[in-house]
Amino acid sequence: MNAATLLPDNAIFALESAALRSDRFRLEREADWQRLEAIVTRMEKGRLRRLSDEDLLALPGLYRTVASSLSIARETSLDAATLAYLEALVQRAWFVVYGPRSSLWDWLRGFLGGGWSAAVRAIWIDVLVALAVMIAGAAVGWLLVSHDADWYQILVGDMAGNRVPGATPEALRQTIFGDTDQPGMSVFAAQLFSNNAQVSILAFALGFAFGIPSLLLLVQNLASLGAMLWLYNSAGLLVDFAGWLAIHGTTELFAILLAGAAGLHIGRAIAFPGNRPILHATAEAGRRAALVMTGVVLMLIVAALLEGFARQLIDQTFGRFVVGGFMLALWSAYFFAFRGNRGKVRAA
Numbered sequence: 001m002n003a004a005t006l007l008p009d010n011a012i013f014a015l016e017s018a019a020l021r022s023d024r025f026r027l028e029r030e031a032d033w034q035r036l037e038a039i040v041t042r043m044e045k046g047r048l049r050r051l052s053d054e055d056l057l058a059l060p061g062l063y064r065t066v067a068s069s070l071s072i073a074r075e076t077s078l079d080a081a082t083l084a085y086l087e088a089l090v091q092r093a094w095f096v097v098y099g100p101r102s103s104l105w106d107w108l109r110g111f112l113g114g115g116w117s118a119a120v121r122a123i124w125i126d127v128l129v130a131l132a133v134m135i136a137g138a139a140v141g142w143l144l145v146s147h148d149a150d151w152y153q154i155l156v157g158d159m160a161g162n163r164v165p166g167a168t169p170e171a172l173r174q175t176i177f178g179d180t181d182q183p184g185m186s187v188f189a190a191q192l193f194s195n196n197a198q199v200s201i202l203a204f205a206l207g208f209a210f211g212i213p214s215l216l217l218l219v220q221n222l223a224s225l226g227a228m229l230w231l232y233n234s235a236g237l238l239v240d241f242a243g244w245l246a247i248h249g250t251t252e253l254f255a256i257l258l259a260g261a262a263g264l265h266i267g268r269a270i271a272f273p274g275n276r277p278i279l280h281a282t283a284e285a286g287r288r289a290a291l292v293m294t295g296v297v298l299m300l301i302v303a304a305l306l307e308g309f310a311r312q313l314i315d316q317t318f319g320r321f322v323v324g325g326f327m328l329a330l331w332s333a334y335f336f337a338f339r340g341n342r343g344k345v346r347a348a
Contacts, residue, residue: 211267
């Protein structure tokens with residue numbers, strides 16, 4: 001005696017109807033399922049060249065069809081095997097249609113191979129404005145302190161240390177040479193890097209307010225540099241101080257410049273969206289600026305390495321200018337001359 005003989009006739013009929021309905025459901029749609037599965041399998045194995053244009057164009061529609069089939073199968077309580085098959089197929093197809101298109105290594109290669117430099121070139125107007133503001137800020141700091149030395153402490157603050165108006169030329173000279181024997185210099189370098197990193201982040205983050213806070217922050221930060229330039233110039237050490245600063249400053253100040261330009265770019269998109277909706281313009285500018293800021297983080301890391309090692313090892317002005325000039329030429333060539341793969345990289 002089999003199990004079927006133990007069931008009433010109406011139960012047997014219900015089971016047979018469910019099986020027939022499941023078979024009919026599968027037969028009507030199985031061709032689309034199999035086609036989608038074949039496309040997904042080839043894409044998972046990296047065989048994109050074997051896919052025809054028709055299959056690639058049909059992929060989104062097939063995915064929606066199979067997802068609809070899964071929804072119907074769940075509502076009508078079809079057999080477990082069909083449900084499991086459709087769930088697995090829809091999950092695999094989702095990663096192909098909507099999932100990440102490249103690995104982290106591929107993204108990094110596209111980012112360094114042209115995506116970052118292209119994003120910087122796209123905001124060249126903002127870079128020029130930020131550069132003009134930074135130069136003006138340094139000039140303001142120099143002029144303020146030259147007319148009233150009390151401004152020095154206001155502008156430089158805690159970073160001044162023993163670098164204050166009235167210090168002897170020899171005392172100031174000792175602050176920029178013989179770094180390996182001066183543990184205090186590493187503290188000052190750490191303060192300088194921390195300050196510039198904060199300025200870079202704030203200059204970008206405050207860009208939403210039409211970019212005005214970003215520009216004011218650049219003025220304030222560069223005014224302190226202008227005050228220090230005046231101090232060392234008054235002691236006849238301007239060139240030596242510039243060399244001390246250049247070894248890492250050409251990278252660090254370039255990073256601040258790009259951060260300020262990125263913030264200004266977002267603010268400009270909000271203030272002047274053009275013919276586009278303001279949300280669309282802001283989102284587009286935000287993605288581009290975020291890509292620039294990703295590179296700014298990398299530049300700050302490079303600047304920290306130069307600050308922590310190169311400046312300690314190179315204790316003469318000419319060598320410092322050589323390293324600083326090389327880094328400036330490298331960054332300038334990369335951003336404004338290098339085209340690379342011209343690839344577009346999505347901001348994370």
